[in-house]
Amino acid sequence: MKKVLIAAAGAMAFASLAQAADLPYRKDAPAAYDYAPAFSWTGFYAGATAGIGFGGFTGAEQYFGTSPIGGLYGFTAGYNYQQGKLVVGGEADFAFGHVGDSATPPMGGSSTGVARDFFTARARVGYAIVDRALIYATGGYAGADIRAMISSPFSNPVLALDQSSIANGWTLGAGVEYAITPHFSLKGEYLYASMGNNTYFGGSPASISGGLNLNVLRGGVNYHF
Template sequence: MKRLLLAIAATAASFPALAADLPPYSPPPYYQPAPIFTWTGAYVGANAAFGFGNFTNGGSPYFGSADGGLFGITAGYNYQSGPLVAGVEGDIAFGGISGSNSPYGGVYSNGNVNAEGSLRVRFGYAFNHTLVYITGGYTGANLKGSVTDYAASPNIYANESTFLNGWTIGGGIEFALTHNVSVKAEYLYSDYGSGNLFNGTIDSIHPGLSLSTLRAGVNYHF
């Protein structure tokens, strides 16, 4: 019993020395959790588009079909609740979507959309970083027309612009590459209404315009 007590005492006496040799305790490292992704917030961006369609009403015989490219800027705001996303988006683009025709002998004419824009609402469903949406609202375009009429006496040489007001509807898909940068592709059908060109001449017309637009863009989210 005496030997046992001495052994226990010796072991107890050695604990402080063993503890001194152990490395100091440090808590496990803390890692900041990744922020939850959301589509909520403002954004700006740039886009490029190809449009194709037809001049309508009195514009059809003078300008025929239309096609061409546009480049523009976009700004908007999204609000997300669960997987549902609602927002408003506006854009303006410049370029040339044009068509030309000769409605009858001695008359040569051209119509060109050199600027267009829209203000639309968007409603979508988010699959985390992917947003599928529909969109629609107001659209407008500046149509510049020109006509040379050698059949008239005196001959007519006219260049004139009119602003068209109409509506647009479409849909698209947007994918967030990072928390701040996304890319998108969308399709829009636009009916720009109609305007008046070459008033006061025998070539006075009331042209309209309808277009299908394929557009790709990149957005920066704040």
């Protein structure tokens, strides 16, 4: 009887081992890797800019001076669309500032020309040289609010003139932008703008016709929605 029980136990153990051998081998699940998605420039953005403007008044140097210079700071907004490495879009901006110069007018006293505001509406065409770095060219409309002031106690009658007018023109430029996070980017930009002549103080002894050529160097930060 004892031999029968030992034989039965051995048979059951052998059967269990055989059944286990028939089970499929279970491998550990492969490790999961969390890859960050590639950055895309597509979408709306808005931001702030600050920089310097310098250039020259045209046609009115004897009243406005020859080398206006000053700071510009403001806001910008736009939209990009990316296809492969190509990025196209549009951008508008408005900058406050004081880009001006002064002179001594022919009748004596003092006179000043100041570009107080500068604004543009431009197309942008860029190339994503790496995942988060963009170089671009830009061009379109440019305008400036130019204020003219003349004060001359020596003229007859005494002059104390002050008038502002919007000068309209065009701009071309280029820049580079880099996305430091999925939502924030930094940029550096150069613009050349040429704005046509306006007439100031029409009908007075100091009637002036002049425009402005402006170089703008600025940096900015954008938030991408």
